[in-house]
Amino acid sequence: xxxxxxSWIDLALAAALLVVNGAISLAFGLRLxxxxxxxxxRMAVQLAAIGFVLKFVFVQTSPLWTLxxxxxxxxxxxYELMQRQERRLxxxxxxxxxxxxxxxxxxxxxxxxxxxxxxxAPWYAPRYVLPILGMVLGNTLTSLSLALQxxxxxxxxxxxxxxxxxxxxATRLEAFAPVLRRALRxxxxxxLNIMSVAGVVTLPGMMTGQILAGAxxxxxxxxxxxxxxxxxxxAGFGALVAGxxxxxxxxxxxxxLRLDRLAPxxxxx
Amino acid sequence: MLKIDYLSLPGLPVLSFEIAAGECLAVEGPSGSxxxxxxxxxxDLDPADGYxxxxxxxxxxxxxPQWRRRVRYAAAEPAWWGAAxxxxxxxxxxxxxxxxxxxxxxELLDRPLAQLSTGERQRLGLIRAIADxxxxxxxxxxxxxxxxQNAALAEELIKxxxxxxxxxxxxxxxxxxxxxxxxxxxxxxxxxxxxxxxSQSAAA
Numbered sequence: 001x002x003x004x005x006x007s008w009i010d011l012a013l014a015a016a017l018l019v020v021n022g023a024i025s026l027a028f029g030l031r032l033x034x035x036x037x038x039x040x041x042r043m044a045v046q047l048a049a050i051g052f053v054l055k056f057v058f059v060q061t062s063p064l065w066t067l068x069x070x071x072x073x074x075x076x077x078x079y080e081l082m083q084r085q086e087r088r089l090x091x092x093x094x095x096x097x098x099x100x101x102x103x104x105x106x107x108x109x110x111x112x113x114x115x116x117x118x119x120x121a122p123w124y125a126p127r128y129v130l131p132i133l134g135m136v137l138g139n140t141l142t143s144l145s146l147a148l149q150x151x152x153x154x155x156x157x158x159x160x161x162x163x164x165x166x167x168x169x170a171t172r173l174e175a176f177a178p179v180l181r182r183a184l185r186x187x188x189x190x191x192l193n194i195m196s197v198a199g200v201v202t203l204p205g206m207m208t209g210q211i212l213a214g215a216x217x218x219x220x221x222x223x224x225x226x227x228x229x230x231x232x233x234x235a236g237f238g239a240l241v242a243g244x245x246x247x248x249x250x251x252x253x254x255x256x257l258r259l260d261r262l263a264p265x266x267x268x269x
Numbered sequence: 270m271l272k273i274d275y276l277s278l279p280g281l282p283v284l285s286f287e288i289a290a291g292e293c294l295a296v297e298g299p300s301g302s303x304x305x306x307x308x309x310x311x312x313d314l315d316p317a318d319g320y321x322x323x324x325x326x327x328x329x330x331x332x333x334p335q336w337r338r339r340v341r342y343a344a345a346e347p348a349w350w351g352a353a354x355x356x357x358x359x360x361x362x363x364x365x366x367x368x369x370x371x372x373x374x375x376e377l378l379d380r381p382l383a384q385l386s387t388g389e390r391q392r393l394g395l396i397r398a399i400a401d402x403x404x405x406x407x408x409x410x411x412x413x414x415x416x417x418q419n420a421a422l423a424e425e426l427i428k429x430x431x432x433x434x435x436x437x438x439x440x441x442x443x444x445x446x447x448x449x450x451x452x453x454x455x456x457x458x459x460x461x462x463x464x465x466x467x468s469q470s471a472a473a
Contacts, residue, residue: 158350160344160346160348161348161349161350162350163314163344163348164344164347164348164349164350165350166314166333166334166337167312167314167337167341167342167343167344168337168338168341168397168398168401169334169335169337169338169401170334171334178350252316254313254316254329254333255332255333255334255337256313256314256315256316256333257314
């Protein structure tokens with residue numbers, strides 16, 4: 001069994017629902033009509049484009065194409081990670097640090113999931129590698145940005161007590177221990193919540209997709225369970241790397257707190 | 270002996286001086302003249318060019334935490350990270366003598382810090398700074414929050430540290446205290462220096 005193909009007319013029918021949003025915007029003077037139209041068109045174009053790109057890449061099944069798309073995904077995620085920080089670390093190496101963390105964590109956990117757990121032939125089959133990498137990056141991104149956010153906020157707010165510990169002879173990791181612990185806890189919370197309600201309150205997107213595409217729901221559930229484990233592992237590993245790296249970037253090799261390495265505060269995007 | 274050699278801080282002249290064991294140097298100067306920044310630089314809490322030697326060992330020759338266990342900076346307002354003072358001391362620390370020297374009850378150690386007075390916290394901060402017997406004490410207004418009687422007790426304890434052969438650099442706004450404790454003086458003059466972002470001077 002396979003899913004019913006959607007025609008262009010089907011899509012147009014679904015798009016008609018946006019008219020309701022437009023009407024609300026007009027009726028209440030929200031002035032969102034233009035933004036709504038732009039966002040809807042962007043969404044449609046982006047998804048259609050990625051659909052065609054993936055179709056092309058899946059047909060090639062070439063390791064090079066897979067790698068190229070993966071690199072683009074990691075770069076965009078790394079950029080987004082730094083954009084999300086309210087107080088960013090200064091300098092190009094902060095960007096490098098974000099990208100490297102995502103590359104390391106995304107790469108390792110995706111390869112583990114695909115090669116060790118799923119084991120498709122060939123192992124680099126893009127239809128397994130790329131969707132899993134996408135899910136891993138999306139979730140790791142959230143965890144990393146939470147961890148960094150808590151870390152930089154904590155370093156600022158608890159600057160005097162961190163420096164008091166340093167002055168008493170603590171190493172930078174000892175001085176940062178309470179803040180780091182809080183950052184790691186916060187980074188892992190979203191996935192704990194998702195796992196707790198998965199299947200009860202929410203039906204995860206991948207599982208829904210597989211079921212719509214005609215897969216056996218029991219098989220889809222197994223896939224989703226596997227993915228949740230991979231995502232949680234990746235988020236934990238990522239938060240740890242980002243947390244430790246963040247402490248190293250916020251301090252120097254003489255164990256000094258270096259808040260001067262944070263760019264001035266700005267409004268969160 | 271603590272030897273400061275060509276220590277250079279923004280907005281201050283390059284500084285060179287020595288303090289022998291068992292001596293106290295008072296650093297004086299108006300608010301914002303860099304007294305706190307000087308102490309922080311000697312403790313290696315802020316980057317600064319130049320050299321600081323303790324018994325012939327330059328600060329960069331030791332891991333920074335080890336240096337700061339020997340060269341102890343105590344901020345004017347001690348900062349705390351735990352709920353009660355006891356968490357801020359090693360479990361084996363012998364504090365009874367120090368507490369009674371400052372007129373503090375040992376029971377204060379387990380009381381929530383938020384319930385203590387500013388003066389009690391400052392005295393506990395002084396005890397925290399000297400409990401592990403660092404060779405050099407860099408005290409930033411150690412008695413600013415104390416009434417005359419408690420300030421006298423704190424001064425006695427500080428004096429005892431110097432008599433025991435430790436090296437003291439004292440920042441104080443009390444000329445009488447400086448006269449009683451210090452053998453040497455260093456005067457920092459106000460210069461239109463911008464406050465460096467990583468120092469917390471100006472609080473003085």
